[in-house]
Amino acid sequence: MDELALDLARAQFAFTVSFHIIFPAFSIGLASYLAVLEGLWLLTGRPVYLKLFRYWLKIFAVAFGMGVVSGIVMTYQFGTNWSVFSDKTGPVLGPVIGYEVLTAFFLEAGFLGIMLFGMNKVGPRLHFSATALVAFGTALSGFWILSANSWMHTPAGYSINEAGQFVPEDWFKIVFNPSFPYRFVHMMLAAYLTTAFVVGAVGAWHLLRDRTSEAARVMFSMAMWMAAIVAPIQAFAGDMHGLNTLAHQPAKIAAMEGHFESRTRAPLILFGVPDMEKAETLYKIEIPDLGSLILTHSLDGKVPGLKDFPREDWPNATVVFFTFRIMVGIGFLMIALGFLSLWKRWTGALYESRFLHRFALVMGPSGFVAVLAGWFTTEIGRQPFTVYGLLRTADSVSPVAAPAVGTSLAVFILVYCIIFGIGILYILRSMRNSPEEGIGPEAGHPIRTAGITPVAALSQDKPETSGAPAE
Numbered sequence: 001m002d003e004l005a006l007d008l009a010r011a012q013f014a015f016t017v018s019f020h021i022i023f024p025a026f027s028i029g030l031a032s033y034l035a036v037l038e039g040l041w042l043l044t045g046r047p048v049y050l051k052l053f054r055y056w057l058k059i060f061a062v063a064f065g066m067g068v069v070s071g072i073v074m075t076y077q078f079g080t081n082w083s084v085f086s087d088k089t090g091p092v093l094g095p096v097i098g099y100e101v102l103t104a105f106f107l108e109a110g111f112l113g114i115m116l117f118g119m120n121k122v123g124p125r126l127h128f129s130a131t132a133l134v135a136f137g138t139a140l141s142g143f144w145i146l147s148a149n150s151w152m153h154t155p156a157g158y159s160i161n162e163a164g165q166f167v168p169e170d171w172f173k174i175v176f177n178p179s180f181p182y183r184f185v186h187m188m189l190a191a192y193l194t195t196a197f198v199v200g201a202v203g204a205w206h207l208l209r210d211r212t213s214e215a216a217r218v219m220f221s222m223a224m225w226m227a228a229i230v231a232p233i234q235a236f237a238g239d240m241h242g243l244n245t246l247a248h249q250p251a252k253i254a255a256m257e258g259h260f261e262s263r264t265r266a267p268l269i270l271f272g273v274p275d276m277e278k279a280e281t282l283y284k285i286e287i288p289d290l291g292s293l294i295l296t297h298s299l300d301g302k303v304p305g306l307k308d309f310p311r312e313d314w315p316n317a318t319v320v321f322f323t324f325r326i327m328v329g330i331g332f333l334m335i336a337l338g339f340l341s342l343w344k345r346w347t348g349a350l351y352e353s354r355f356l357h358r359f360a361l362v363m364g365p366s367g368f369v370a371v372l373a374g375w376f377t378t379e380i381g382r383q384p385f386t387v388y389g390l391l392r393t394a395d396s397v398s399p400v401a402a403p404a405v406g407t408s409l410a411v412f413i414l415v416y417c418i419i420f421g422i423g424i425l426y427i428l429r430s431m432r433n434s435p436e437e438g439i440g441p442e443a444g445h446p447i448r449t450a451g452i453t454p455v456a457a458l459s460q461d462k463p464e465t466s467g468a469p470a471e
Contacts, residue, residue, distance in 0.1 A: 005402035006394055009081040012409040014379075016074045018372055019416055023067030025371045028142055028188070029195025030060045031135035033222075034115075038128050048214050055215070055435040056199075059427055061116055064108075066423045073412075081405060085386050085396035091167045092158055092174060093148050100144030107137035139188065146187055150180035153378070153388050154248045166387070178248055182241040183378075189234045190374065193334060194367025196226035201364025202431045204357040215435035217351050220360070224350070228338035235331060239294075246295055249388060250304040252381035255317035256324040257291060258284075259305045266291035266303035271325075274317040279307065281321075315381045323380070327373040330366050337363055 034053055041049035075097075078086045114122060114130035122130075157173030158166045168174055203220030206213050246253045254260070258269045258281040268290035272281040292301040306314050337359055344350045382388055386396045 002402060005400060005405050006397055008402055008405040008409055009077075009397050009400070010393070012081065012405060012412060013074070013077055015409065015416075016070065016077065016412060017379075018375070019420060020067065020070040020074050021371060021375055022368045023063050023070060024138070024142065025187075025191045025194045025368065026198065027060060027064045027067050028138040028191040029193075030056060030063065030198075031131075031138045032192065033195055033199065034060060035128075035132045035135040036222075038131050042124055042128060048218050051215050051435055052219055057116065059430050062423055062427055062430075064112070066420055070416075070420070080408075081398050081400060082386075082396055083398040085391065088164060088391055088396070089152075089166050089387060091165055092151065095168070096144055096148045096151070096175065100141055100148075104137045104141035104144060107140065108134050111137070142188060142191070143184060146184045147175050147177070147180050150183045151177045152386060153177075153183075153382055154179040155387055155390060166390075179241075179244055182237070182244045186234070186237045186241045186374075189230055189237055190367065190371050192226065193230055193234060194371060196223045196230065197334070197360075197363050197367045198365075199223040200227065200360045201362075204360040204364075205431070206434060207351060208354065208357050208361070210434075210436075211351055213434070213436050219435070220357075221345075221350065224338065224341035224345070224360070227334055228342050231331065231334040231338045235335065238328075238331070242295065243297075246304075249381065251306060251309045251313060252315055252320070253295065254304045254306045254308070255315045255320040255381055256377060257295070257303065258317060258321045259291070259303055260307050260317075262302060262305040262308050264292060264300055264302045265289045266295070266301075268294060272321070274321045276314070276316065276318060281317075313384065315383045320377050320381045323373045323376040327370050327377060330370040330373070333363065333366065334370075 034056055037049050037053040037056070040046070041053060111130040111133045114127060115134050118127050118130065151174055154177045155166070156177040157168060157170035159169050161167050199219050200223030203216045203218075203223060206216035207220055210216065242253070254262075255274070257266075258272050258274045259266060260274075260279045260281065265288070267286035267288050269281060269284050269286045272284040272286075274281045289299050291303055293299050295301065295303050306317060337356075340356060340359065341350065344353045344356050350356070384393050385391060386393050
């Protein structure tokens with residue numbers, strides 16, 4: 001495959017995976033949020049939790065569906081554009097992806113119908129169990145997908161046969177490869193934060209319109225607790241992930257930090273423009289010694305430079321340098337919003353501070369931006385390899401001509417913008433609707449013919465003493 005075809009194949013996969021990742025990042029966190037809401041409703045009997053459950057359930061259904069569709073399209077590219085990669089890594093990655101389908105996806109599919117349509121058809125405990133199992137299934141799906149992806153970064157537990165294929169030797173080492181625990185924790189926390197900031201933004205939007213809305217107050221308060229608690233934990237998890245990356249992918253760290261020369265007592269480059277041709281970072285603004293302290297936890301620690309590695313193995317430092325800083329910058333803003341919410345909660349102004357509400361509203365999409373920036377940092381930083389240090393990207397592609405790849409890329413862009421644009425617009429319009437709207441057929445109850453079911457049974461929101469909604 002020529003250079004243009006390779007670039008187009010990479011662009012096509014980057015486009016489809018970027019579209020795909022935002023939906024699971026949202027649906028993983030939202031499924032858990034729904035389970036918490038339903039559990040709190042059964043535990044306390046407060047109708048507001050049921051209102052919020054039904055409000056977000058419709059949004060979850062659309063996001064989950066778009067995530068499934070975008071994921072299926074993405075996997076087809078392994079056969080069309082990356083057949084050599086599929087052949088070489090299939091004995092290892094094929095079963096791992098298969099486990100995801102047989103465990104996580106089947107679990108989600110098996111209980112999703114009960115979760116979406118079974119509120120008035122099954123007992124409350126069974127319905128809550130279905131919701132909890134769907135939430136567990138989304139997390140389990142992330143487990144397997146991130147295991148497969150992490151193996152591509154830190155391959156372990158394999159051997160290479162005569163055909164040049166990676167074949168499994170130790171499945172435990174394959175699944176729990178060196179970077180997987182750090183990547184899994186970091187990504188799952190990112191999913192929960194992404195959802196929290198969306199929920200917080202929606203709550204802030206409705207508080208700006210009506211400060212007395214109980215549903216808006218509850219969702220905003222829950223989201224701010226998540227921001228205040230989880231965002232600092234994510235910073236710690238990111239630091240641990242960085243130490244792991246330094247140990248296993250030092251060239252990626254050098255690109256992320258903008259260092260071309262290795263050095264001890266390395267500065268932290270706050271801003272600069274890495275120039276790959278000149279092999280130096282221009283216009284640097286830096287803090288002395290802080291780079292070594294952050295990366296190695298020692299002022300005298302050695303930070304690698306890209307010149308320590310063959311030039312043909314360098315990742316694109318210009319891109320990785322900036323995507324990493326976007327991710328970290330958003331992380332600090334998340335922590336700031338969480339701490340500000342704690343202060344406003346302490347002073348009794350959590351629901352009165354318009355500045356806090358506007359800040360939370362602006363931060364609504366921040367989780368998606370951070371996830372994409374982090375994903376670009378991770379994947380571009382792995383280049384020029386698909387399996388780090390073992391299989392080059394240029395040797396992984398299918399023998400497909402550039403016009404064919406370019407045409408399919410153009411079609412993908414057009415179709416994705418139309419279909420997913422409509423889906424995203426529907427989600428945004430649903431978020432604009434007030435969660436205080438009445439709970440009737442439009443809010444989740446099946447429509448019944450008049451005279452068959454008593455009106456009282458349709459309007460009762462509080463569970464009975466056993467925890468069951470009236471049926």
